[in-house]
Amino acid sequence: MGVSTGTVPRQAAPDVVERLLVGVSGSVGVINIASYLVVLRSLPAREIRVVTTEAAERIVPASTIALYCDEVVSGGPDGPRSAAHVELAQWASLFVVLPASANTIGMAANGLAPNLLTATIMAAPPGVVFFPNMNQSMWSNPALKRNLAALQKDGHVVVRPPIRKALEVGTGEMVDAPVLPTPEEICVALRSLVAARTAEADGERAGGAAAR
Numbered sequence: 001m002g003v004s005t006g007t008v009p010r011q012a013a014p015d016v017v018e019r020l021l022v023g024v025s026g027s028v029g030v031i032n033i034a035s036y037l038v039v040l041r042s043l044p045a046r047e048i049r050v051v052t053t054e055a056a057e058r059i060v061p062a063s064t065i066a067l068y069c070d071e072v073v074s075g076g077p078d079g080p081r082s083a084a085h086v087e088l089a090q091w092a093s094l095f096v097v098l099p100a101s102a103n104t105i106g107m108a109a110n111g112l113a114p115n116l117l118t119a120t121i122m123a124a125p126p127g128v129v130f131f132p133n134m135n136q137s138m139w140s141n142p143a144l145k146r147n148l149a150a151l152q153k154d155g156h157v158v159v160r161p162p163i164r165k166a167l168e169v170g171t172g173e174m175v176d177a178p179v180l181p182t183p184e185e186i187c188v189a190l191r192s193l194v195a196a197r198t199a200e201a202d203g204e205r206a207g208g209a210a211a212r
């Protein structure tokens, strides 16, 4: 696993995340979303909202996800008809896409916004944190690599999946495959990122004050 911001310290002191927005797309890792949301609370995150895609909800219903967060804003057919994407993007103090499907990554990298999650990414400032989740053949696809590079170029953060033994759904065999980091690993990476961003903001404030 590697966070794309090279300067991020690994074990910085945790800062409270006031408003955590989790974009949940239709990757197989969504079956474990409850475990991730439980541990993300210990970031610590004061309030957690989830925005889903229709594909994610076909695997895990919004009513199940709602048990583990403060609010689910559904990207399914029963979701909001208002400009929820703008409100959600402005609300978030930290926005992560977990799991991030190849489709959502491709849409976001190309400025496409056909659903609530991708529209929210488009409305958000740079710095959205993507956790890609797909099998080895999708992971090694050159189009996906181009899309991930484009997201990073646009100022977003891509956390590369670690390679571990995992069940290949098609064959039923255990193979070396890219997998989502564990919930605990994700918390460590996000704490480091938040601490680095806080230090950067403090530095900018101090620099601004010194210049006055």
Ligand SMILES: Cc1cc2nc3c(=O)[nH]c(=O)nc-3n(C[C@H](O)[C@H](O)[C@H](O)COP(=O)(O)O)c2cc1C
Residues within 6 Å of the ligand: 024, 025, 026, 027, 028, 029, 053, 054, 055, 056, 059, 100, 101, 102, 103, 104, 105, 115, 133, 134, 135, 138
């Ligand atoms: C059971 C199941 C598992 C899937 N797993 C993945 C996956 O791990 N990664 C991925 O990129 N797509 C996966 N897909 C395909 C996506 O769900 C599909 O591309 C969908 O259009 C993604 O939509 P979204 O990005 O709006 O959530 C899976 C589909 C199904 C039905």
